[in-house]
Amino acid sequence: MSKKEVYYKDYLQLDKILNAQDLESDKAGVDAHDEMLFVIIHQAYELWFKQIHYELDSIVDLMSKPTINDNDQTLQVVVHRSRRIIEILKLLVDQINVMETMTSLDFLDFRDLLRPASGFQSIQWKELEAKLGLLFEERHGKEYYVSQLRPEDRDHVKGVERTASLLDLLNQWLERMPYFEDGKLWGDADLTDIDSHPFWSNYRTKYENSLLEIEKGNLKMFDSVLGGKDDDTKRRLSAKACRSALFIYLYRGYPLLHLPYELMVSLLEIDELMASWRMRHVNMVFRIIGGRVGTGNSTGRGYLKAALDKHYVFSELAILNGLMMPRKDLPELPKSLEIALGFMG
Numbered sequence: 001m002s003k004k005e006v007y008y009k010d011y012l013q014l015d016k017i018l019n020a021q022d023l024e025s026d027k028a029g030v031d032a033h034d035e036m037l038f039v040i041i042h043q044a045y046e047l048w049f050k051q052i053h054y055e056l057d058s059i060v061d062l063m064s065k066p067t068i069n070d071n072d073q074t075l076q077v078v079v080h081r082s083r084r085i086i087e088i089l090k091l092l093v094d095q096i097n098v099m100e101t102m103t104s105l106d107f108l109d110f111r112d113l114l115r116p117a118s119g120f121q122s123i124q125w126k127e128l129e130a131k132l133g134l135l136f137e138e139r140h141g142k143e144y145y146v147s148q149l150r151p152e153d154r155d156h157v158k159g160v161e162r163t164a165s166l167l168d169l170l171n172q173w174l175e176r177m178p179y180f181e182d183g184k185l186w187g188d189a190d191l192t193d194i195d196s197h198p199f200w201s202n203y204r205t206k207y208e209n210s211l212l213e214i215e216k217g218n219l220k221m222f223d224s225v226l227g228g229k230d231d232d233t234k235r236r237l238s239a240k241a242c243r244s245a246l247f248i249y250l251y252r253g254y255p256l257l258h259l260p261y262e263l264m265v266s267l268l269e270i271d272e273l274m275a276s277w278r279m280r281h282v283n284m285v286f287r288i289i290g291g292r293v294g295t296g297n298s299t300g301r302g303y304l305k306a307a308l309d310k311h312y313v314f315s316e317l318a319i320l321n322g323l324m325m326p327r328k329d330l331p332e333l334p335k336s337l338e339i340a341l342g343f344m345g
């Protein structure tokens, strides 16, 4: 039997998508021209969220492998898909411009008709935050979150929060990096203790010397972030993982560290773009509804600004940038390690 010819609108299910704009103003017999834009823009966002989840799920899947070679195809695919997420997020930030063509009066024509629905109830957004690594305890206004979602949606997001996030997997992957514990590379020294490790004790001294007088307090941060000398139970990247991450940042010129570096930079960029979206959204909200409460009954601008500050996921990667020193001062690596990192010169 011959295969039925594929037809454009069937292939894309356009009958469903293009008939999915059920305007509340139409139902109420109210004239509200801009509700069509409001609905379509939210739908467009949700479709892009779906694509982001599709990429992110595959990344999580790949990163869950017990071993990932630093230079193999798996990591290339992870980086490539992360970059795709980045490009989509850029689009989502820009899309706010279109929403902002709606004025306050245009919004007031239909705003009350959609209460108490709100973007706050976007499950895909909450899921995205959770998959990246935002914990329930770290959410701003978590009680509000519990009360505003339907029980099945709340349970769904809670289920995602319980599974390994990209941040958890990043931690495991960084902890597996072998560079500092290989006795062949570093001789007989005690390699488990940062104070006696030939590389890290040297790096710490050089870092201390590179600090300005007013920055000397950074050494405490160094000991806490890289040495684990603190009782910070909230940290999500272990000291060991942070040492690997900083090493990758510093020595990214070595062939084997290119991809790991690209991955870390991509994660930082995702965090930054999510924050940019939040920033654009909160500014748009201020411009359109001023200081009024949201349709979801939060304080509106105040709630969104606090979430913006609290919902960074990869900030522990960003903090490492404060523990660097100029290239010219970096410790030289043992020849055997240089070879292991793919540098043959």
Ligand code: HEM
Pocket: 041, 042, 045, 046, 099, 102, 107, 117, 118, 119, 120, 121, 122, 125, 281, 284, 285, 288, 289, 293, 294, 295, 296, 297, 298, 299, 300, 301, 303, 304, 307, 308
């Ligand atoms: C007129 C345009 C918009 C206004 C006035 C607005 C307003 C708000 C307000 C006040 C909140 C806080 C919760 C509440 O009380 O409702 C919120 C949350 C949210 N909105 Fe919008 N919004 C608009 C457009 C959009 C668009 C186009 C999207 C795209 C998906 C969106 C997605 C979200 C998300 C994801 C949240 C939850 C943020 C979080 O919890 O961190 N909003 N919005």
